[in-house]
Amino acid sequence: MNKMENMTGAKALMTAMEKEGVKQVFGLPGGANLPMYDEFNRCDIRHILVRHEQSAAHMADGFGRVSRKPGVCFATSGPGATNILTGIATAQADSAPMVAVTGQVSVNMIGKDAFQESDIIGMANPVVKYAFQPRSASEVPEVVKKGFFIAETGRPGPVLIDVPKDVQTNEEPMNFPDEFKIQGYHPWADPDIVNVEKAIDMLLHAEKPIILAGGGVIISSAFAELQSIAEALMLPVVTTFKGKGAFPETHPLSLGPIGMHGHAEANKMMAEADCVLAIGTRFSDRSVGTFEAFEKRLKIIHMDVDPAEIGKNQNAQIAVIGDVRVNLRVMVKILLQKAIRKSEETPWFKHVQETKAYWKENLKLHPGEMGAAKLLRKLRELLPKESIVTTEVGQHQMWASLFYDVIQPGTFFSSTGLGTMGWGFPAAIGAKVAKPDVPVVDIAGDGSFSMTENSLATAVLEDIPVIVFLLNNSSLGMVAQWQRTFYDRRMTGVEQHSCPDYVKLAQSYGAQGIRAQSMDELDKAIKDALSSDVATVIDIPIDPEEDVLPFVAPGTSLSDMILPS
Amino acid sequence: MWAILSILVENKPGILFKVTHLFRARNFNIDSISVGTTENPDYSKMTITTYGDEKQITQIVKQLDKMIDTVKVERLDEHKTVFRELSLFKIKLSNANDSMEVNKLANAYGGKVHDVKKDSLMVELTATPDQIKAFEELAKPFGILDVARTGVAALQRSGA
Numbered sequence A: 001m002n003k004m005e006n007m008t009g010a011k012a013l014m015t016a017m018e019k020e021g022v023k024q025v026f027g028l029p030g031g032a033n034l035p036m037y038d039e040f041n042r043c044d045i046r047h048i049l050v051r052h053e054q055s056a057a058h059m060a061d062g063f064g065r066v067s068r069k070p071g072v073c074f075a076t077s078g079p080g081a082t083n084i085l086t087g088i089a090t091a092q093a094d095s096a097p098m099v100a101v102t103g104q105v106s107v108n109m110i111g112k113d114a115f116q117e118s119d120i121i122g123m124a125n126p127v128v129k130y131a132f133q134p135r136s137a138s139e140v141p142e143v144v145k146k147g148f149f150i151a152e153t154g155r156p157g158p159v160l161i162d163v164p165k166d167v168q169t170n171e172e173p174m175n176f177p178d179e180f181k182i183q184g185y186h187p188w189a190d191p192d193i194v195n196v197e198k199a200i201d202m203l204l205h206a207e208k209p210i211i212l213a214g215g216g217v218i219i220s221s222a223f224a225e226l227q228s229i230a231e232a233l234m235l236p237v238v239t240t241f242k243g244k245g246a247f248p249e250t251h252p253l254s255l256g257p258i259g260m261h262g263h264a265e266a267n268k269m270m271a272e273a274d275c276v277l278a279i280g281t282r283f284s285d286r287s288v289g290t291f292e293a294f295e296k297r298l299k300i301i302h303m304d305v306d307p308a309e310i311g312k313n314q315n316a317q318i319a320v321i322g323d324v325r326v327n328l329r330v331m332v333k334i335l336l337q338k339a340i341r342k343s344e345e346t347p348w349f350k351h352v353q354e355t356k357a358y359w360k361e362n363l364k365l366h367p368g369e370m371g372a373a374k375l376l377r378k379l380r381e382l383l384p385k386e387s388i389v390t391t392e393v394g395q396h397q398m399w400a401s402l403f404y405d406v407i408q409p410g411t412f413f414s415s416t417g418l419g420t421m422g423w424g425f426p427a428a429i430g431a432k433v434a435k436p437d438v439p440v441v442d443i444a445g446d447g448s449f450s451m452t453e454n455s456l457a458t459a460v461l462e463d464i465p466v467i468v469f470l471l472n473n474s475s476l477g478m479v480a481q482w483q484r485t486f487y488d489r490r491m492t493g494v495e496q497h498s499c500p501d502y503v504k505l506a507q508s509y510g511a512q513g514i515r516a517q518s519m520d521e522l523d524k525a526i527k528d529a530l531s532s533d534v535a536t537v538i539d540i541p542i543d544p545e546e547d548v549l550p551f552v553a554p555g556t557s558l559s560d561m562i563l564p565s
Numbered sequence B: 001m002w003a004i005l006s007i008l009v010e011n012k013p014g015i016l017f018k019v020t021h022l023f024r025a026r027n028f029n030i031d032s033i034s035v036g037t038t039e040n041p042d043y044s045k046m047t048i049t050t051y052g053d054e055k056q057i058t059q060i061v062k063q064l065d066k067m068i069d070t071v072k073v074e075r076l077d078e079h080k081t082v083f084r085e086l087s088l089f090k091i092k093l094s095n096a097n098d099s100m101e102v103n104k105l106a107n108a109y110g111g112k113v114h115d116v117k118k119d120s121l122m123v124e125l126t127a128t129p130d131q132i133k134a135f136e137e138l139a140k141p142f143g144i145l146d147v148a149r150t151g152v153a154a155l156q157r158s159g160a
């Protein structure tokens, strides 16, 4: 293409996105982004229409987490832009790569309280990795290029590009740069060999070492490296909830997620360990309980791509800054070169195995046929190992954490940072777009699903067949559990009284709706859903009184776990 | 602990908001702030003074450094830095001697006197925050009618 061709800003935006490899966007049009929408008629980017812009952002987020390329969402100015904010904040809290493109009133109308004007840059700034507002059409190509670069490098995150309407329509000579400079942005660090060597030394000298793997392992796809290190040093692996599935949960060294709703064995072993290799985690309060209790007894080796995470919540004895995969590779290499291997005969390893076996056998589960653990184990049994699972937020999410084992790393995603109800279903749709050939299941609660159920229209009309595995307790279950536990059963604002009928709801959208009231029915429903080419909602009525246990109450430490009695 | 941070930022609209917002959102504290352009019109220099323990200040520096619009973030060593703040004090003159006394006080602190009226005068003082505070204490008995202070501006000494 002639480098200085004349083009409108809208066309330049689409052209620049095509250059970034964008194949589809999720969005909803309005007056302020119509020039860009018009370009969908003239380019190869598919537009997937949503029913609410929040869902567009969650779809882009789901796409981004699975493909590790920024998912793109479009919204008009004003209310369209404010509607996607929850989705942007959710992506920011979980470091998901995303580019959100909003329309804006014309430059000369900005600040005049024009129709559908909102200061979306001002509102979004605290929850984006970066925000752009090109003020002339010719800025657009570079802004898009920078936007994608920022969204996907270093610690990924959402980038907002707010495009005034006249910037979309003005025609100017366009230069699509291959190179650009962002002075204050340093997403890469060199491998930190010195500190990696120190870390190995510390791990070898520890009596009860453990690995805590966070979401960073998933983001940088450091699965193989993590596994090599754990196996060479015989380190048990616990994950944060965001790191769930960073390590195969069926592996003998896996203890599963720690934290508020972690596995009993994971919390016990984390509480006993004397040295932790923490990889790609920000030590969220939900994962480690009170910070003070945690760091007092532990030596911490902290690896993270974001230098600001070091010492933010926990002080570390050794900090290794940089992409965790790069540094874990260095670690693997050193272990191989020096032929370092630990045997299985250490007292710590035996103790870990015994504790794990004990809790596998002795954790009390709901006695009924349709108890949460049984339902999720059934789902696991029937899903191919490469299936992708998303969740909503609530008890079902925590049951998924506890009872759904991730076999293939990087196939489990949840809104763990912001905890956004309504995330899972649209995110599942985005995930399915990223990987159309694997089954994608949203493990949902009725409250969460209600928030974005209108995405059924998108799933059906756009032919994106995902499965909603709806654990329906006719209530906002997690809140109900807190009210039962901490508010003496004073229940307020939690009952949903079986409304709507989710089977009929699904059917009215043209999706498949199946109710499963026994294990046999569930078995059949999952199989039907897997072989169906239309989105399916499996409505599974469950006991509204079932609690998620074990439970680490907020403000307490991991050793103060509440166990099922 | 008091700390002086020198932050070189890209000279774009909205940066001041972003930086100050970072302090609010992360629960940090701004003691004083001053901003001005540098010799290169592409950049502005912000000087922020803040209080916090060692861990907090390290964290503030890291969070500022992480911002894409910040080009360079430095924590300046108080002992190797020239740092000054400009202050204006409007001071009440109640009896005949006051004018002379206030003039003496201003001179002692290297201040300049402006806008001398029968019942008030103004002192301009460029000094460290500590010196300004000391001056303020001494001026209080006369009656301080109004005060305006800028943030601290700071530069590291050469060779330091």
Ligand SMILES: Cc1ncc(C[n+]2csc(CCOP(=O)(O)OP(=O)(O)O)c2C)c(N)n1
Pocket (backbone or CB within 6 Å): A392, A393, A394, A395, A396, A397, A419, A420, A421, A444, A445, A446, A447, A448, A449, A471, A473, A475, A476, A477, A478, A479
């Ligand atoms: C948008 C939003 N609003 C409120 C909450 C607070 N909240 C957390 S869990 C929960 C209940 C979730 O209910 P449901 O989706 O039915 O799942 P369940 O706990 O019953 O499995 C609520 C209201 C939230 N996380 N997100």
